Amino acid sequence: MNWIIRTLTSSVGKKVLMSLTGLFLVTFLIVHLIGNLQLLYPNVLSASEKFNVYAVFMTTFPLIKATSYLLYGSIILHALVALFLTLQNKKARPTAYAVNGNAEKSWASRNMGILGSILLFFIIMHMGQFWFQYHFGGNHPVMEIDGMTYKNLYALVATTFSVWWFSVLYLISMAAVGFHLWHGFQSGFQTLGLNHVKYTSLISLASKGLAVFFIVGFSSMPLAMMAQFGVSNNLDEAATKVMNKSIKEGVEWKMTDWSNLKPDTKWDKIVTTNAE
Amino acid sequence: MSELNSKIPEGSIGEKWDKHKFNIRLVNPANKRKYTIIVVGTGLAGAAAAASLAELGYNVKAFTFHDSPRRAHSIAAQGGINAAKNYQNDGDSVYRLFYDTVKGGDYRSREGNVHRLAQVSVNIIDQCVAQGVPFAREYGGMLDNRSFGGALVSRTFYAKGQTGQQLLLGAYSALSRQVATGKVEMFTRTEMLDIVKIDGKAKGIITRNLVTGEIESHAGHAVLLCTGGYSNVFFLSTNAMACNATAAWRAHKKGAYFANPCYTQIHPTCIPVSGDHQSKLTLMSESLRNDGRVWVPRNPEDKNKKPSEIAEKDRFYYLEEKYPTFGNLVPRDVASRNAKYVCDEGLGVGATGKAVYLDFRDAIKRDGQSRVADKYGNLFDMYKQITHEDPYKVPMKIYPAPHYTMGGLWVDYNLMTNVDGLYALGEANFSDHGANRLGASALMQGLADGYFVAPYTVGDFLATQPYKTEDTSHQAFTQAKQEIEARIKKVMSINGKQTPDEIHKKLGRIMWEYCGMSRNAEGLKLARVEVQKLREEFWNDVKVVGTENQLNAELEKALRIADFLELGELMILDAHNRNESCGGHFREEYEINGEAKRDDENYSYVAAWEFPKNSTGEMMTGDPVLHKEELVFENVKLTQRSYK
């Protein structure tokens, strides 16, 4: 297996790792965005139902679960290889120029490291806010669907996105995603050697199209939530607004500790732990 | 009368080389590794020779003063390389290429050498294509050809306007491969400053490491000088800034004869001088004359008009009118001389009046701009970059400039100088072009010498040599090294007022004025005195800053100019001695209707000069000694060259 290591540790090989993990992450983003578009249903009740069922499916279906580990691995590998490459590239130019004309194709291509760092920070925050809470809990709303108890992830998302300053952070991060892909997607193909007079301009166009698609798509969510539930200054205020509106639109509201919630818990077994 | 033995093999012209190859001695493959060959210069001839000799199994030490072999000035050749492939079915043959070259050289070259050149020309193209040289091709995938001056067939292979680059990179790649195998030891940024002779044989060289200034000795069984020509004696030429004659001149001072130094080629299509600041002249490939038409205004009063405002009947297409058969494709010497005539008559254009038009209007009208751009795009871009004029819209302005030197170290058929074990290849020797070189023949000769001649003939010599040779501890090496160190100390210590470039410019002006496109006895006499005076000036008034133990471009220049100052005198002497006009050597006293008038009876010889025997010290003194090698023409009838 020595040749594999030799290949992947060469300068081209490292770039291939970046490319493969990066392109895989893009496919994840596409799925993630399309799934999350369910948040945009105007009716809070049906939006909550659909989204929360979808969340259970995404966290329990074995194939997707397995893929998610690949995803975590990819994020870590992508970041680590990037860090390693950046250090190595810095070493290749020990003395900086006094005047730099910046001849790169795009601003994004020159700043992939910064954009990537923003994204890494965002991913950590994002997972802390949603993924960690969803799996390991805290006292959060749950709702009834077909007699069963579901974690009301929709409410959690709505609450978070209603806080304006958080949404701003989120929007900035989405801009970073866009710019990262503006360069990254086409760069991934170039690294794999997939360059062809007939298709490269299409890939380049797709790269830009994807960037815009992600910026618009992901940004629509906090904007939609603020439109739906109003703009809040902090999480408490937002939680109240979300609860009130949800109840008004027919969502039965209970709170419980998500960490102890089994998937097959009947709705009437739930006792609100700490109602407002 | 000649004590020079050219060693032309017996037999008919077509058999000489084949017979010779059979007759030469061979070195057992296992013994080849016991010989070391020193190759100085890594242009077409040097890189090709170094690579080919290493492939055979010899140990090669290759030297260049550049930072990489790939920078040699062969790289700048634009137009193409001739070969008698007859792919165009237009009547070409080895014999025709031979004939054209002898005629183009105004019957002042050796038949035997030229025929061999024509013979191996076909192998060169095969070799280069095999190396991955991307020659221009037709849609069917076959190689394309174009025509060049002095020929009525299309036999020139090309790679856009970068043929020299592609061929050199091919040779460089072959050389690099041998460096990787360890058969070639490559010395970059290392300049040869002297030859070391032991018992009359070339046994090594003295070099200067240009970065550290260290003077080093290298020993070998043979020394090949592939160091190019000496056009930079004119200061302004199409040669690269660092092209110099030092290696050849040092060899000359150590006994090698210098042949036909007055044969210099003034290339007709160069961008004219724009001012005193100019450091070099830029060539516009001769291939442009395939489609460009050369003209000047018929009436001197039209000189300052825009070219587009000058009516067709007022345009003097002087080459087409005077030479209807060859038209704009006459050989270089003819084209240059005629440009000079029309300018001397006051018809020249441009700010200085020293330029003629090279017009693409009709070609663009006929073929469209894109097709013209396809053929010459990079040349047009370069022209625009330098002159800030768009040749697609206004005609180019061109004027002749020193470009190539046919003269060089005297060599026999084996390319060996009169010093045993010392060879000269490519432009550094005198052998194949006579008094004028045809376009696209320099690349051919450099590669022929390097790939297909030297690898045979050097072996022939080595087969007679013992494996054991003197190493650099020999007294001849230490003495040569000390002499060079002393010479450098001397140059550094003068601390006068003039920079090397200033003196070089003065030399260039003398040479261009009196020993340039046309010469006369009186001017040459005067020029000799001027050059001697300038040499005196150099050794008393040159200013070289910095130290000798560092990268010091000023010192490098000064050492090269010191040699140019001696070579210049020899060129003048040779031009003065040759009382005839032939090819690039045009004596005003010898002409018929503006065409060169040869004197075959008295001057059908190679003038091989020996360095003044009584000259001592740093500076050349006394008179060089002339040795003649009579030229024998058995196949080509000597006639007045006509391109009409």
Next chain:
Amino acid sequence: MAEQHNSYKIKVWRQANANAKGGFKNYKLDGVSTDMSFLEMIDMLNETLVRKGEDPISFDHDCREGICGACSMYINGHPHGMLEGVTTCQLHMRSFPNNTTITIEPWRAAAFPVIKDLTVNRSAFDRIIQSGGYVSVNTGNARDANEMPIPKEIADEAFEAAACIGCGACVAACKNASAMLFVSAKVSQLALLPQGKAEAQKRAENMVAQMDEEGFGSCTNTGACSAECPKLIGQEHIARLNREYLTAKAGSDFVK
């Protein structure tokens, strides 16, 4: 445009030798003809320095026709200056407005150490070519040149790659000091031509390995190299190198 005489402030990197500490020095230069090439302007500056007994600025240059690849100045933030498809020697002073500052730096890369002032050591490029940038054909064992037709389009594309002059502007321009464009130009040229195919896989492998060993950075596909390349060699060649390298590594029996 008629000739003018301009004044400039020349800010240039001076460094006595590889081990010395370098720094910028400012020079004032008047009477610079707009018809001068950039290097002639430097010649002029050097003449004034020499007359004052100072060490002239060391810089690599030779053919001054844009083909030898020796000249290598990083001018106002661009290798070979700001014009597209032009080497330093073909840059003319008419492109620089009167009374401005011109900053000149050497190529900056760990693999191109400074020798003196603006002269850098680019022998890493030679070693990369030595590692495989050739077709292994000995002199004399070539077949007839027309025996193997090569479509014009392929020959032309190979030529475009082969136009590389080895100046190192790609490395100088790249924010990572990567040599991928240089390496890819040679790999691409020889991979396109049938003559180079036999060794194409090993070539890509060995040249990339040598490039890594020399300490060049990696390619992040920013395109700066192609934008600054005086011969305008395109990014598609880098893609071809990647392709050659990966197929060699993944699919070849003999590539390690």
